[in-house]
Amino acid sequence: MTINNEIQISFDDIENVELNTPNTISISMEDINAYEPKQVDAVINPEDIPKEEEKVELNCLLCHYPILEGESWVKCNKCGSSYHTDCWRVKNSCIQRDCNSHRVIPQDPIT
Structure with missing residues (x-):
């Protein structure tokens, strides 16, 4: 499977990554299905809301x-x-x- 530059995945979280060319990588479907993105808590200052x-x-x-x-x-x-x-x-x-x-x-x- 080829993933374009719009998707950001941390290689530390995925095993068996093969680099094909500078712009593409191959990742097994097993690793993709097992991948769980880390949740980022957004901090909103109430004073910034008009x-x-x-x-x-x-x-x-x-x-x-x-x-x-x-x-x-x-x-x-x-x-x-x-x-x-x-x-x-x-x-x-x-x-x-x-x-x-x-x-x-x-x-x-x-x-």
Whole structure:
């Protein structure tokens, strides 16, 4: 049986491994059926899980002030930068480095 590079098996856990070429190995079906992967316990810090009620604050790339609830705002169609609609009208192009897009996607007011 040939196993590709996507499967990771510790050779310390398997007997009778034959190396065929640099990219393939042969393992007996008996060893494969007997193999039991080691369980890894994931550690999740509860503080890293975002709370639903927390709102992400968006800042306008031009004026650097937050885009507040109910304010009209747009997002650059190329890089995704956020602007107050009035700030976008000042330049009519994205000021993000190496972007310079002249098109935006209108966004619903933040609630």
